[in-house]
Amino acid sequence: MGKAYTPATAAADVETVFKRLGGRWKLLILFHLFGGQVQRYSDLERLMPGISPKMLAQQLRQLEHDGIVARQVYPEVPPKVEYRLTDWGQALCPALDALLRWDAARDVDAAVAD
Amino acid sequence: MGKAYTPATAAADVETVFKRLGGRWKLLILFHLFGGQVQRYSDLERLMPGISPKMLAQQLRQLEHDGIVARQVYPEVPPKVEYRLTDWGQALCPALDALLRWDAARDVDAAVAD
DNA sequence: CGGTATCCCCTACGATACTG
DNA sequence: CAGTATCGTAGGGGATACCG
Numbered sequence: 163m164g165k166a167y168t169p170a171t172a173a174a175d176v177e178t179v180f181k182r183l184g185g186r187w188k189l190l191i192l193f194h195l196f197g198g199q200v201q202r203y204s205d206l207e208r209l210m211p212g213i214s215p216k217m218l219a220q221q222l223r224q225l226e227h228d229g230i231v232a233r234q235v236y237p238e239v240p241p242k243v244e245y246r247l248t249d250w251g252q253a254l255c256p257a258l259d260a261l262l263r264w265d266a267a268r269d270v271d272a273a274v275a276d
Numbered sequence: 277m278g279k280a281y282t283p284a285t286a287a288a289d290v291e292t293v294f295k296r297l298g299g300r301w302k303l304l305i306l307f308h309l310f311g312g313q314v315q316r317y318s319d320l321e322r323l324m325p326g327i328s329p330k331m332l333a334q335q336l337r338q339l340e341h342d343g344i345v346a347r348q349v350y351p352e353v354p355p356k357v358e359y360r361l362t363d364w365g366q367a368l369c370p371a372l373d374a375l376l377r378w379d380a381a382r383d384v385d386a387a388v389a390d
Numbered sequence: 391c392g393g394t395a396t397c398c399c400c401t402a403c404g405a406t407a408c409t410g
Numbered sequence: 411c412a413g414t415a416t417c418g419t420a421g422g423g424g425a426t427a428c429c430g
Contacts, residue, residue, distance in 0.1 A: 165376075165380055167376070169304060169307035169308045169310075169323075170304065170307075172303075172307050172372075172376065173303040173304040173306070173307045175376055175379055176303050176372055176375055176376060176379075177303055178379065179375045179376075179378070179379050180294060180297070180298060180303075183294070184294060184298065185402085185403095186402075186403065186404095189286075189287040189290050189291055189294075190283060190284065190287040192287070193283035193284075193286050193287045194283045196283075202411085202412090203411075203412050203413075204411065204412075207412090209283075214403090214404060214405065214406085215412080215413060215414085216403090216404080216405090216406095216413090216414075216415085217403070217404075218412095218413090219412080219413055219414080220403095229382065235412095239411090240411045240412085241410090241411050241412055241413085242411075242412090243411080243412065243413090250378075250381065250382055253378055253381060254378055256374060257371075257374040257375050257377070257378045258286075258290055260370060260371040260374040260375075261290055261293045261371050261374075261375075262279075262281070262286065262289055262290065262293075263371070264293070264364075264367055264368055264371045265289055265290075265292065265293050266279055267364065267367060268343065268364055299422085299423090300422080300423065300424095316391090316392090317391075317392050317393075318391065318392075321392090328423090328424065328425070328426085329392075329393060329394085330393090330394075330395085330423090330424080330425090330426095331423070331424075332392095332393090333392080333393055333394080334423095353391090354391045354392085355391050355392055355393085355430090356391075356392090357391085357392065357393090391430105392429105392430095393428105393429085393430090394427100394428080394429070394430105395426100395427085395428075395429095396425100396426085396427080396428100397424105397425090397426090397427105398423105398424085398425085399422105399423085399424085399425105400421105400422095400423085400424100401420105401421100401422095401423105402419105402420095402421100402422100403418105403419085403420090404417105404418085404419085404420105405416105405417090405418085405419105406415100406416085406417090406418105407414100407415085407416085407417105408413105408414080408415075408416100409412100409413080409414070409415095410411105410412095410413090410414100
């Protein structure tokens with residue numbers, strides 16, 4: 163059976179999710195990793211024009227801390243670090259899809275309301 | 277067929293959703309209106325201890341502007357104002373459910389990983 | 391009853407310079 | 411290559427007082 167929610171606990175849990183994904187660049191990072199993609203730090207820097215090294219590192223650290231992104235360091239010279247989604251992180255995809263479908267339904271609903 | 281997304285557009289669209297729902301009290305308001313519930317301004321104030329009148333009014337105005345909440349004024353003395361979800365707002369429920377199920381799956385995935 | 395108006399604060403974000 | 415350290419800023423949020 164499912165978990166029991168009150169309005170307060172449901173709202174708090176969704177807010178927790180929002181905080182985990184809510185950084186300025188986190189969603190963009192996620193969408194560059196969905197589908198099993200693996201990216202190096204410099205790949206992400208190139209894929210996200212305008213991001214500063216501080217922000218990229220910070221957002222990646224938080225995603226890693228939250229168990230969404232996995233970080234793998236290769237002890238080489240020069241350094242090489244790869245980022246990919248954890249299984250749980252990959253499981254976000256259908257949930258974000260549901261939000262995108264809701265967003266896309268805005269116009270549909272408005273048309274029906276006419 | 278569905279809409280075509282690049283990482284950048286998908287991330288931008290989800291961020292738009294996050295901004296629409298991301299206010300400090302908006303989710304709590306939504307969860308007090310899901311399922312066709314209708315609440316007066318003073319009901320919401322009572323249901324959300326700690327919220328200031330400024331914040332309640334502001335969050336409601338933004339939700340109304342975004343087409344998620346409908347506001348109905350009864351021209352009576354004393355004043356009476358009711359809030360409910362629009363059809364589109366009500367359609368948020370399954371999407372937020374998907375996020376809650378993802379959140380609840382965190383421990384499950386961690387256990388499997390052992 | 392159902393709101394505005396005002397003031398203050400905090401923190402997420404950004405630019406820049408530097409390092410193992 | 412893959413990051414820290416430091417400084418500066420804008421706006422979202424909160425307390426409080428007042429209004430139609």
